[in-house]
Every structure is written in C-alpha cells, then in structure tokens.
Amino acid sequence: xxxxxxxxxxxxxxxxxxxxxxxxxxxxxxxxxxxxxxxxxxxxxxxxxxxxxxxxxxxxxxxxxxxxxxxxxxxxxxxxxxxxxxxxxxxxxxxxxxxxxxxxxxxxxxxxxxxxxxxxxxxxxxxxxxxxxxxxxxxxxxxxxxxxxxxxxxxxxxxxxxxxxxxxxxxxxxxxxxxxxxxxxxxxxxxxxxxxxxxxxxxxxxxxxxxxxxxxxxxxxxxxxxxxxxxxxxxxxxxxxxxxxxxx
Amino acid sequence: xxxxxxxxxxxxxxxxxxxxxxxxxxxxxxxxxxxxxxxxxxxxxxxxxxxxxxxxxxxxxxxxxxxxxxxxxxxxxxxxxxxxxxxxxxxxxxxxxxxxxxxxxxxxxxxxxxxxxxxxxxxxxxxxxxxxxxxxxxxxxxxxxxxxxxxxxxxxxxxxxxxxxxxxxxxxxxxxxxxxxxxxxxxxxxxxxxxxxxxxxxxxxxxxxxxxxxxxxxxxxxxxxxxxxxxxxxxxxxxxxxxxxxx
Numbered sequence: 001x002x003x004x005x006x007x008x009x010x011x012x013x014x015x016x017x018x019x020x021x022x023x024x025x026x027x028x029x030x031x032x033x034x035x036x037x038x039x040x041x042x043x044x045x046x047x048x049x050x051x052x053x054x055x056x057x058x059x060x061x062x063x064x065x066x067x068x069x070x071x072x073x074x075x076x077x078x079x080x081x082x083x084x085x086x087x088x089x090x091x092x093x094x095x096x097x098x099x100x101x102x103x104x105x106x107x108x109x110x111x112x113x114x115x116x117x118x119x120x121x122x123x124x125x126x127x128x129x130x131x132x133x134x135x136x137x138x139x140x141x142x143x144x145x146x147x148x149x150x151x152x153x154x155x156x157x158x159x160x161x162x163x164x165x166x167x168x169x170x171x172x173x174x175x176x177x178x179x180x181x182x183x184x185x186x187x188x189x190x191x192x193x194x195x196x197x198x199x200x201x202x203x204x205x206x207x208x209x210x211x212x213x214x215x216x217x218x219x220x221x222x223x224x225x226x227x228x229x230x231x232x233x234x235x236x237x238x239x240x241x242x243x244x245x246x247x248x
Numbered sequence: 249x250x251x252x253x254x255x256x257x258x259x260x261x262x263x264x265x266x267x268x269x270x271x272x273x274x275x276x277x278x279x280x281x282x283x284x285x286x287x288x289x290x291x292x293x294x295x296x297x298x299x300x301x302x303x304x305x306x307x308x309x310x311x312x313x314x315x316x317x318x319x320x321x322x323x324x325x326x327x328x329x330x331x332x333x334x335x336x337x338x339x340x341x342x343x344x345x346x347x348x349x350x351x352x353x354x355x356x357x358x359x360x361x362x363x364x365x366x367x368x369x370x371x372x373x374x375x376x377x378x379x380x381x382x383x384x385x386x387x388x389x390x391x392x393x394x395x396x397x398x399x400x401x402x403x404x405x406x407x408x409x410x411x412x413x414x415x416x417x418x419x420x421x422x423x424x425x426x427x428x429x430x431x432x433x434x435x436x437x438x439x440x441x442x443x444x445x446x447x448x449x450x451x452x453x454x455x456x457x458x459x460x461x462x463x464x465x466x467x468x469x470x471x472x473x474x475x476x477x478x479x480x481x482x483x484x485x486x487x488x489x490x491x492x493x494x495x
Contacts, residue, residue: 052398055398055402056402057398057402073404074402074404077399077402079399080395080398080399083395086413086414086417097400098403100409101403101404101405102405151403155402
C-alpha cells in the first residue's frame with residue numbers, strides 16, 4: 001500500500017519570551033492510503049501542532065512532511081477544533097463550501113452533496129443554519145463537509161471533543177459508517193482512547209511535551225466494534241498504561 | 249408585548265414633554281421668534297412641506313454620496329491595513345486617534361477647497377463615515393477565528409476566494425455597526441457643511457430662517473432632519489436584516 005502521509009523526524013518549537021518552547025521532538029510515522037490512524041496523548045502535548053504541520057499550515061524547523069510524496073498544503077482536508085461551520089451558510093451551503101474552495105460548484109455537485117446528506121441521515125437539516133442545529137448535528141455536518149472535500153487525506157482535530165458522552169458515542173458509530181462508505185485516509189487526534197479504538201486501524205500514543213511517538217497499537221477487530229468487547233477493553237488498558245508510562 | 253409597552257411609554261414621555269412645552273408657551277406668552285409652540289411648528293412643517301422636501305432631498309443626496317465614498321474608502325483602507333501588516337500597525341493609532349478630530353471644525357476648510365456645491369458636504373459626510381467603517385471593518389477582519397479559516401487554507405484556497413467566502417461575510421456585521429454610527433453622524437456633518445456655505449439644503453434653510461427670526465421654520469427643519477436621521481438609521485438596519493436575514 002502507498003504511504004499517504006509521511007512525517008520524518010519532525011521537530012517544532014514555538015518562540016516564547018524566555019526562548020524557544022519545544023513542542024515536537026522528532027516525530028516520525030507514516031499513514032498508509034485508506035488507513036485510519038488515531039493519535040492520543042495528554043492535553044497540551046502538541047497534537048494540534050502535529051496536525052497543523054501535517055496540513056501545511058505550520059512548518060517544522062527540522063524534518064519533512066509529505067502527502068503522497070509532495071508538500072501537504074492544498075492536498076489535505078483539515079478540520080480544526082471548535083465550531084468550524086460558516087454561521088451564515090446552511091448545512092448544505094457549508095458542505096458545498098468544501099468544493100467551492102476549489103472553484104465554482106455546478107448542479108451535479110449540489111446533487112452529490114444532497115445525496116451525501118441523505119445517505120447519512122441529515123437530509124432534514126440541509127436547509128438549517130448551524131445555530132439551529134444541536135452540537136452533535138453541527139459536528140456531523142462539519143465532518144461530512146471534510147469528507148466532501150476533493151481530498152484523499154483528512155485530518156480531524158478533536159471533532160467530538162465538545163460533545164456529551166452519549167452523543168459522542170452516537171456520532172462515533174455514525175462516523176464509522178461514513179468512513180466505511182467514503183473510504184479516505186484519516187488521521188484523528190483525540191484524548192478519548194475508547195473513541196480511537198472504536199474507529200481506528202491503528203492508535204499512536206504521544207509522550208508529554210516535547211512530544212515523541214511513545215507506542216503504536218494496531219487494532220485488528222472487525223467494525224462495528226462493541227465498546228465493551230474484551231479486546232477493546234484490553235487494548236484500552238494497554239494504551240492507558242503506555243500513556244502513564246510515557247509521563248514518567 | 250414588552251416592546252409594545254416600551255413604545256407606548258416612549259410615546260407618553262414625548263407627549264408629556266410636548267404638552268409642557270405647549271402649555272409653557274401659551275401661559276408664559278413666549279413670542280414665536282423666541283420659542284414657537286409645538287402646534288405652530290407642526291403647522292409650519294405642513295405648510296413648508298414642499299420646501300422642506302426640496303432641501304431635504306439635497307441634504308440626503310450629499311449624505312448618500314458621502315456614505316458611498318466613506319464606505320468605499322473605509323473598506324479599502326481596512327483591507328490594506330489587514331493585508332499589509334506594517335501598514336496596519338502604522339495606521340491603527342491614527343484610525344483610533346482620528347475619532348477625537350472635530351470633523352465639524354474641518355467643514356469650513358472643505359468649503360474652501362471644494363467650493364459651495366454638494367461636494368464639500370459630501371466630503372464631510374464621507375470623512376465622518378470613513379473612520380468608524382474602517383476601524384470596525386478592520387476589527388471584524390482581525391476577529392475571524394482560525395477555526396473558520398484554516399479549513400480553507402489547508403485546502404489551498406487562494407486568498408481572494410477566502411476573502412470573499414469567509415473573511416468578508418464574517419466581518420460584515422462589524423462594518424454595519426460602524427455604518428450605523430456613521431450614517432446618522434454624516435447627516436449632521438452634511439448639515440454643518442451647509443451652515444458654512446451653501447445655497448441649498450436643510451442646513452442652509454435653517455441658517456436663512458434663523459436670520460429672519462422664523463424659528464418655527466428652524467424647528468420644522470430640525471424635525472425634517474430628525475426624520476431623515478431616523479430614516480437613515482432604519483435603512484441601514486433594514487439592509488443589515490436583509491443581508492443577515494437567516495443568521
């Protein structure tokens with residue numbers, strides 16, 4: 001399989017008044033085409049910085065980032081943390097914006113977007129504005145928008161971070177559904193180990209700042225996965241253990 | 249329901265003031281060249297209606313031209329200050345400090361430079377509108393959060409398209425709050441411009457009437473000016489509601 005995203009020895013530090021603050025200290029990993037990789041780590045460890053570098057929005061001081069062998073800018077769909085939808089556009093308008101970003105949108109694209117909304121249970125909300133939707137629905141629309149962009153690699157930064165536990169689980173299952181029909185390469189950053197395990201092919205853990213790769217856990221279980229499944233729970237314990245160990 | 253009672257309250261207060269005014273004029277027998285009674289002002293307003301309409305339309309034209317020029321210039325300067333960082337840093341203190349310039353004091357200079365026509369008044373109005381529009385629009389452009397912008401930047405959206413799709417729509421409400429402040433002040437600015445030197449317009453009418461001790465006409469002109477101001481305020485609000493109807 002081809003490598004979709006490849007980071008080699010990425011070092012990054014922010015300038016501060018008291019000197020540079022090292023955030024990433026030599027992060028290397030590769031994501032295969034069509035793979036879903038989740039990155040978990042303690043909050044403030046540089047997960048967002050890692051994604052922004054992978055999106056080409058930030059540049060590492062050392063090391064390289066490649067998306068299909070080229071610089072990443074313009075090649076990935078990146079969903080930042082927080083409320084990312086344009087409040088003056090409807091759900092449909094927001095989803096279409098992902099294609100408008102590349103140029104004019106035609107009738108066929110519109111139909112495609114409507115079909116996507118319908119396929120994943122959002123057709124009722126096509127004409128609704130973000131403020132008329134619940135938090136869970138807004139994030140579903142924002143996720144669909146990211147999938148609808150004409151890009152093969154998606155980077156998701158804590159897309160479900162602000163949701164309550166019940167909604168979160170619901171949207172996780174929905175997201176697995178979406179991904180299984182719209183196969184793309186995905187890198188998800190999350191602090192929720194269970195979320196990573198329910199969705200991903202592989203889970204990477206980071207050390208506290210300055211972040212380095214701590215360990216990698218392949219998840220070879222069929223989807224949809226049960227959260228209470230013994231293997232999921234065993235992996236969860238192993239990952240939490242690895243995270244705790246990295247902290248020392 | 250609440251709005252309705254608030255409106256009734258306001259109406260009651262206005263009626264009370266007008267009643268006191270009317271009573272004072274009648275009881276104390278103020279001559280009309282010192283203080284005309286509200287009823288008399290109202291009668292003059294009706295009698296002079298076509299005259300007021302003519303002069304109002306000229307003042308309104310000046311304000312309209314001023315608004316157009318001021319908004320265009322304000323938007324252009326805000327965009328320049330946003331994209332050229334050093335320029336923005338250099339301009340910001342001036343934009344903020346400019347709020348203390350007494351624009352009305354500049355009006356005579358404008359008449360000197362641009363003559364007695366509509367242009368010096370339009371220029372005063374433009375200058376008044378320019379600053380709040382530029383300051384607020386720049387604020388709005390700078391307030392657009394990275395969470396809205398970065399999705400498009402990562403996709404490689406060219407900046408002009410990003411500006412059109414995200415930055416301008418996000419900053420428009422800020423521009424409108426500047427415009428609301430500016431539009432009514434611009435009316436005052438244009439009127440002051442007419443005081444300084446004009447042969448037409450509500451300001452000119454007021455100066456003429458004042459010189460002839462026709463205070464009823466001065467008040468009628470003030471009433472016309474207030475109505476124009478309310479109309480402008482409402483028009484800006486209506487345009488805003490039309491644009492952001494479904495936000």
